[in-house]
Amino acid sequence: MPRPRTLLVAVAALTVLAAGCTTDRPTGAAGQRSGAGASPQPPAAGTGDQSKFFVQADYDAQLAMRSQTPEGPADRPWEQAIAPEPVDTAEHRKDGPYRLCFSNAAVNNPWRQVGWKTMQAEVALHEEISGLTALDAEGKDDKQISDIAELQAKGCDVLIISPNTTATLTPAVTAACAEVPVIVFDRGVETDCPVTFIKPIGGYAFGADAAEFLVAKVPAGGKILALRISPGVDVLETRWSAAKVAFDASELEVVGVEFTDGDAAKAKSVVSDYIQRHGRIDGVWMDSGATSVAVAEAFEDAGLPVPPMTGEDQQDFLRKWKDDGLTAMAPTYPTYQWRTPIIAALKILKGEEVPKVWNLPQPKITAENLDTYLQPSMPPLHYALCGCEDMPGFPEGWGGTKG
Amino acid sequence: MRRTLPILAVLAVLLAAIAIANPFFLEPAGFLGFVRRAAPLVILAAGQYFVIVSGEFDLSVGSLVTVEVVVAARLIDGNEGATWPVLLLLVVLGLLVGLANGLVTTLLRVPSFIATLGMMLVLSGAVFLWTGGAPRGALSEGFRMFGRQTGWAVLILAVTALVVVLLTRADFGRTLVATGDNERAAALSGVRVNRVRILAFVLSGASAVVAGILLGGFAGVSAQVGQGLEFQAITAVVLGGVVLGGGRGSVVAAMAGALTLEALFTLLNLYGISGALEFTVQGVIIIAAVAAGAVRLPFAHPRRSKGDAHAAS
Amino acid sequence: MTPDALPARRSRRFAAVAGPTRVVFLALAGVILIGWALVAADGGQFLTLENVVGVQQRSAALGIVAVGQTLAILAGSLDLSVAYLISLTSLVAAETMAGQDSGIVAAIAAVAGVSVLVGLVNGLVITKLRVHAFIATLGVGLIIKGIVDHLYDGPAGRVPETFQHLGYDRIGPVPVSALLWAAVALTAWFLLSRTRYGYRVYAVGGDVEVARLSGVRTDRVVIVTHVLCSLCAGIAGLLLAARLGAGAPTVGTDGGYDLESIAAVVLGGTALAGGRGGVAGTVGGVLLLAVLDSVFNQLEVNSFFKDVVRGVVIVVAVAVYARRTGLLRGRRA
């Protein structure tokens, strides 16, 4: 190719490039990390230094919310709201039938599977919903970003998003807000552009409930082992940071904070190692219930009584608690929160008010109310707080057996 | 035996270090507890040994263990009577998966890395498709007994180790290693090459069944029970001095490699380097161990057998 | 007297390399057709602008990593550390930029530096310590994972808007990320088919002893190849940082870039043992996987079913190549 002609072609290519340039990059400022920096906490022995996710203001707000009575029907906690600040949604009013879209972070753990089944059952209750288009991001931020972009073009009346990771999903959510009313639930994002953010009271309450139970039950000087799933997940980090505050203020000695990746075998090994190393463990704090049964078994295998411990509202833990008479309590991160986004979407499309931040109640299971949450016919990894008992298709739809 | 000495030495050093850090380790309960926890990986390493010594890989064992546990929970669903029939079904399932891996690798001539990677994806997808994404049902006490009671676990480990050593001494083991070394020469000596290599995959599948039963028993049903086990098993076998590419290595060394890896994890845990840095230390140890092994073998890069160029007239 | 082979003036010129590449692009066309039919039956449209852009954007990162993996596999090696390196480089990029446009150049340099370093370590461990590539790169990957998980416990750093354009801008139907992928693929193809280095990669992958005896510095070829492979992973890390707006310690492993990239390379017809195949086939393999994903997304197919189909597709494709090359080898004199 003689020299001048190549030059000409190059210039032409450049002009075409410049002209046709459009962008799908989400406009709007990439969210700044909201809230004040973590207030300096004296690092107590054994519990290490405070997580950088700890926000004192949120911590105080959540602890206070625990005692506030929620507004709304008592028998339908997924429609209740604590200290709601309603926001007007008249601008989004349109008549049915409505087409809802949902960008799901993942279905890779039992909690999300129970929730997803419950959400689908909720959609079935309302004929005015013509269809729910849902995309599973398989736990990949990059995929959820392109999923959200794809859903924007699907002509949805409302877009429900359960973000995989707070920071990385913020730009995509911001962009979606401009196109369609967005409802965010489960994990938050660093922007307030969604119409409503639905979540139970939150991690601080979960962690504090569990820690306060242990502080009450375990005598002073008792050895506490804290088990966490994995670092960096904001929902779990807040649970531990609240528990740390409670333990630092108590006379209990936290002998170890270990990560189990939610794997029962690893959890059981860690516990037996600590039993060997410290001779005895007087209390076990856990940031989630996935491996609680395995932890109790570790003590049984070592021939020791199971000390006071905390878990979650999964049936296998509740059943073991009941059968073996454990001293335990189970804070919850209710799966019924998966029903609320559908209800909120319908409210928005009918122009009714919805709370800006929809704080759902977050009951905790104690020895007294254990029997109400124990459902023998449900599978071991089923979450009691699914709020799905009265929905059509229960219990088979959720893996339970009749009667 | 000559080949197993280096890894046994490393294992002894690590066990001594553990004993120092945690004297309880010396008491029978302590040591047997360690052996029980290492049992699943040792058994998986034995299964993986047969595959690697025949010159292949089996990436599907991790997913197979998860499938075994999840299927067991779903079918037993808590009733004790179902324990034995389900155990039998699990064995059949494991052997069938091994057979499938073997057939795809030998008859369809798909490199085993890809065949078992495909099987890994199929297994993990299929089991969660069937259970709707989350493990359901529960394991019976009869099932969990094997994994929870140290006695049973150690007994199963001992029996498996004995069976495996006998297999390697028998005609099957010898011809398998020869096939891994030079498949063409073995075929022309009358070795049923495909049958032997398929059997290696079936054994690997069987090892996943036994490991699954132990892990399921020990910790109950969970969705990630098998995650990453295939890489750990391959690492353990290689730590034992078995050469990737086939034709060299002893099964005792492979099992010792698994114990070494488990001892390493325990040691790291005792010295509190658990959490993130454990991976870094594991990575360094693996490379160092294999590098030390490779240095001693001057012919580490086996010259590829020139089968084709010499297909005579 | 006639020697064994028929003395045809020029024995038929069999485009051995083109064989498998043709197969993967045929399969790609097949999947697009089937996908289009299924989606149409389901009432959606398959070939919408969003979809075409979506497929390209989703496959760009995997495509770039797969190009690097192609080089490694062609040289008879492979690289299992790419997934962890992607996470590391995305964090390094986002932290160095810290939201400032001025930080972009420094970030790119830092990522290049880290990638070259990791590639060097991989190459040296394989050649000088004579450790099998599987173990060497798995070990290095674990080392990186330990460091990343220790230093970061969540997304960190921030990517300024100007750099985010890399992840989102489009020129007509073609996203910038796809252009980046195309550039990387073309460079690799050029290296392999036009430069001495490329010839030596095929030689070392074909038979390392033969290469050595012909005066090829085999160790150096393997080291350079691993540096290039890690560089590709670094570029992918930069791209993902641009898309996510920040670095994330799990972005590499979540995407499964290590096994997925190897699957794409083999899907493209490159022999796992090395010495045969090329970049073109890999591009086909990556697009095939991306189109499959897109079809499943359109049909809202459960992600577990998708894993099953992907597992089967990979095995079937490689079985087809094995039969084809088997036929070629069997037919000789």
Place this chain on the structure above:
Amino acid sequence: MIGIGKSFLGVRVLGEVDLVAAAGEVHAVVGENGAGKSTLMKILAGVHPPDEGTIEIDGRGVSFGHPLDAQRAGVAIIHQEFNLLPERSVAENVFLGREPVRRGLVDRPAMDAATARLLGELGEDSFGPRDPVRHLSVAQQQVVEIVKALSLDARIVVMDEPTAALAEHEVDLLHRLVRRLQGRGIAVLYISHRLREVFDLADRVTVLKDGRLVTSAATGELTPDGLVRLMVGRDLGSYFPPRATSAGETRLRVTGGGNDRLRDIDLELRAGEILGLAGLQGSGRSALAKALFGAEPFTRGRMTPVRPRTVREGIAAGIGLVTEDRKAEGLALRQSVRDNALLVARASGRGRRDGVRELLERVRLVPPRQDREVRYLSGGNQQKVVLAKWLTVAPRVLLFDEPTRGVDVGAKAAIHDLMRELAGEGAAVMMISSELPELIGMSDRIVVLREGRISGTLPAGPSEEAVMRLAAGEVAA
């Protein structure tokens, strides 16, 4: 090369060896295998550094750290085992490591043109520069190796057993080429076991024995018998064991046998008899052996006692095959002598597992140690292990495909004695050899193959010309 010394793993392989080659001279290097010939050549080619001694080219001292240094100094080596890349084209193989470059990029047209020119020079037109080597026959690949060496326009060309795999007419072609190299003032170092070639071609001969220089003299001053005696200390006469006197009952009969490579095979193997199978390169001799054995079975015709369809059926019928390429098809190199010797017995599940020591002594393995890895053994010892592996199942029919290729004269004699012993014990033996003197010397009967068909049968001790006429067919002797 003056006073060269070298030892491997403590074993002294070469001691004070001098080798002087003049420009334009064909210098043969002969000696038993394990005498150090290949090692000496590899030192010259820079593959291994010498422990003692110096190398001088044109009077200048040189030292080679890497084959590349040797190449630059003008030394080209043609290895016994082809160093080719099957997946790459002929031109890419010829210029491997030294691709011509124009403006930084590989100049493919120049590469193809140069290769085509060299192929033309060799009179080779059955394949072109762009064909993948995977599609070439063994003979064609040999030509590529030679073209590769020539393209180095080397001043010293080392040929290590070049004609081992070549057919007669290709050997003549090669010799014509060597003469042309001579004309260009190139020194050709020619290693071969075929004494006839040494006398036809070489100007001088250097004899090595057990790593020591025995003598270096002009070919004229030596006689074939004298040379053999120098090499091994035994005269040519008693080269082969005495032939059988009577043939026993038929162990194996094929009538009308055929497959895609063979047609109308009528053959009988009788107990106590050594049947020689002659034929040109590519005439199907190995194919016939593998057909009888069941590795590449007959698709047509009848065969008694059984027509084996697989290797296992062949072995079950008491047939054994000592393959042509030991390393690729005969042995598991990284296994011990014992594991290799017991391979057939273990594969079939029967045969003796004890008595390996006696077996190794019977095949005259020196030293009969069972635990060493086979790859450390010399060519001759390796072949003895292959033989031992078949003796464990006491085969009634034993097929030998080039049993003594790349084997030193001493081991060759041992293998010949063994074959005769086995025949004497009632086994039916068939032997394929490209060396006519050996074939004629050993066989009680010779069958000649041409292009997959039997072109004739000759009684014991025919003349080489008679065999060649049947093998070559239309060309006048």
